[in-house]
Amino acid sequence: MSQKKTWKRLEPWQKAGGVMLGIVQVSLLIAALVDIRRRPATEIRGRKAWWVMAAFVNYVGPISYFLFGRKQTAALVAGE
DSSP states (O other): OOOOOOGGGSOHHHHHHHHHHHHHHHHHHHHHHHHHHHSOGGGBSSOHHHHHHHHTSTTHHHHHIIIIIBOOOHHHHHTO
16 A cells, blocks of 8 residues: 655655646636626626635636636627
8 A cells, every 4th residue: 555645755846746736726716716706797607606616626616617607708709
């Protein structure tokens, strides 16, 4: 049975990868929360409060919001 590695025992490339994944996760969260706050409720599918809560689900929440939570604006639909 393999033992769990502690942060001290990770290789430098493993530490760097973990930090990068953390940065991506936090960046997605912040981007989703800022977009939810700035976007009018009429341009969001569902309630804003639900999307805020969903955004805190690692990776899945913010990505789901950007893919499914925002309604397309007329400019995007028209191709402008």
